[in-house]
Amino acid sequence: xxxxxxxxxxxxxxxxxxxxxxxxxxxxxxxxxxxxxxxxxxxxxxxxxxxxxxxxxxxxxxxxxxxxxxxxxxxxxxxxxxxxxxxxxxxxxxxxxxxxxxxxxxxxxxxxxxxxxxxxxxxxxxxxxxxxxxxxxxxxxxxxxxxxxxxxxxxxxxxxxxxxxxxxxxxxxxxxxxxxxxxxxxxxxxxxxxxxxxxxxxxxxxxxxxxxxxxxxxxxxxxxxxxxxxxxxxxxxxxxxxxxxxxxxxxxxxxxxxxxxxxxxxxxxxxxxxxxxxxxxxxxxxxxxxxxxxxxxxxxxxxxxxxxxxxxxxxxxxxxxxxxxxxxxxxxxxxxxxxxxxxxxxxxxxxxxxxxxxxxxxxxxxxxxxxxxxxxxxxxxxxxxxxxxxxxxxxxxxxxxxxxxxxxxxxxxxxxxxxxxxxxxxxxxxxxxxxxxxxxxxxx
Numbered sequence: 459x460x461x462x463x464x465x466x467x468x469x470x471x472x473x474x475x476x477x478x479x480x481x482x483x484x485x486x487x488x489x490x491x492x493x494x495x496x497x498x499x500x501x502x503x504x505x506x507x508x509x510x511x512x513x514x515x516x517x518x519x520x521x522x523x524x525x526x527x528x529x530x531x532x533x534x535x536x537x538x539x540x541x542x543x544x545x546x547x548x549x550x551x552x553x554x555x556x557x558x559x560x561x562x563x564x565x566x567x568x569x570x571x572x573x574x575x576x577x578x579x580x581x582x583x584x585x586x587x588x589x590x591x592x593x594x595x596x597x598x599x600x601x602x603x604x605x606x607x608x609x610x611x612x613x614x615x616x617x618x619x620x621x622x623x624x625x626x627x628x629x630x631x632x633x634x635x636x637x638x639x640x641x642x643x644x645x646x647x648x649x650x651x652x653x654x655x656x657x658x659x660x661x662x663x664x665x666x667x668x669x670x671x672x673x674x675x676x677x678x679x680x681x682x683x684x685x686x687x688x689x690x691x692x693x694x695x696x697x698x699x700x701x702x703x704x705x706x707x708x709x710x711x712x713x714x715x716x717x718x719x720x721x722x723x724x725x726x727x728x729x730x731x732x733x734x735x736x737x738x739x740x741x742x743x744x745x746x747x748x749x750x751x752x753x754x755x756x757x758x759x760x761x762x763x764x765x766x767x768x769x770x771x772x773x774x775x776x777x778x779x780x781x782x783x784x785x786x787x788x789x790x791x792x793x794x795x796x797x798x799x800x801x802x803x804x805x806x807x808x809x810x811x812x813x814x815x816x817x818x819x820x821x822x823x824x825x826x827x828x829x830x831x832x833x834x835x836x837x838x839x840x841x842x843x844x845x846x847x848x849x850x851x852x853x854x855x856x857x858x859x860x861x862x863x864x865x866x867x868x869x870x871x872x873x874x875x876x877x878x879x880x881x882x883x884x885x886x887x888x889x890x891x892x893x894x895x896x897x898x899x900x901x902x
Contacts, residue, residue: 526796530796534783536564536783536799537785537796538604538606539795539796539797542792544609562575566591571592573779574753576662577659577661579642580639584635586635587626588752589627591625593625594622596611596620597621615639619639620639621635621636622634644661645661646660646662646666647661647668647670647671647674648674649674654689655692656690657691658694662701663702667701667708667709668712672712685741685744689744689893690746691744691747692749693713693748693761695749696754700756701756706756707719707760710760710765712739713740713770714739714765715738722784730801745893745896746770746772747772747773747889748772749886749889750816750818752779754778754816756781764806772820773818774820774885774889775821776818776821777815778815780812782810782811783812784799785797785798786798786800
């Protein structure tokens with residue numbers, strides 16, 4: 459009997475323990491829900507106090523919008539709320555034409571930081587540089603503004619002027635730059651010939667990037683008489699702020715035959731994704747150099763990282779921006795949307811470049827461009843260059859045929875063009891020299 463009682467007691471005790479173990483998490487969940495509801499009640503109380511007792515009347519919609527944006531911007535610099543107008547503008551931006559100054563910006567330490575000025579835009583022409591901090595617009599300080607508020611302040615009619623005050627590393631005093639607003643028509647990519655090399659300049663990643671590359675590349679290669687006359691390709695991603703992830707993946711795929719391009723990892727493992735290259739290299743394995751700098755961000759870093767990890771290209775320049783996160787645009791009621799960071803991305807070797815950037819294989823710093831003295835330049839241009847061949851009665855070269863002599867003159871002219879390029883764009887000239895060197899040691 460006692461044994462039965464003990465057994466029954468043990469069963470009851472076990473039942474109590476089991477019930478406690480099951481109820482514990484449930485009670486914790488309920489407590490968590492209660493805490494959330496209490497916080498929502500607090501939000502409602504504060505909202506009502508502001509609406510009824512603030513010194514001036516406030517717009518209820520603006521209050522709600524600011525609260526939503528506050529939630530998102532507290533997470534990271536790239537999450538935010540997009541009101542209907544901003545959401546519409548963003549959709550236009552990815553198609554390549556919009557109005558504004560032509561700068562890609564983020565927020566850092568309360569200031570608006572320029573990721574990069576876009577090629578050929580008003581900001582680029584006015585002298586805005588990657589890494590500049592915008593502290594004021596038309597004399598009004600923007601310290602404490604949200605990114606969206608600061609961007610809104612910089613908007614205005616096409617043709618109107620705006621004065622931005624910037625802080626720039628290396629300058630002791632703030633710099634005021636006047637910019638004339640204009641309609642920004644982005645050509646996502648341009649292709650040109652530089653000697654025996656092909657230069658692919660990609661300014662942004664949108665729906666037009668890969669079509670622009672393909673069309674331009676085919677035209678330039680045809681002008682050069684086919685790929686057999688090309689010694690290599692320079693992919694210029696400097697000051698490219700990124701854009702559509704898919705456009706970056708597609709561009710990297712153009713130069714890879716196989717293997718992973720990039721992977722994304724979300725909070726939930728099943729939501730991760732992996733993008734792989736498909737057969738086909740549009741340059742048939744020709745040597746390749748990728749140019750990057752501190753204005754190369756996001757999709758630019760995906761492309762550079764993939765080509766670097768697969769040892770498909772030599773990466774040259776300076777460390778990239780270091781944005782290794784993926785944002786998802788989620789439309790919400792009221793025609794707005796939220797931009798939410800939903801994943802990190804990783805290069806094929808498994809490295810994240812968040813806050814670190816892509817480190818170039820060869821570090822080449824672009825020297826500041828110094829404008830020559832106008833009088834000296836005019837004097838040097840006017841002064842003729844005297845050589846042996848310019849002297850009256852000079853002996854002819856009897857060891858080379860006329861065709862061979864013409865070839866040497868062409869090579870000399872190419873060398874002079876290369877020297878000129880070195881003055882105009884040192885990093886690009888360095889990249890071209892790398893291709894020449896790789897070609898020189900290739901087996902015939």
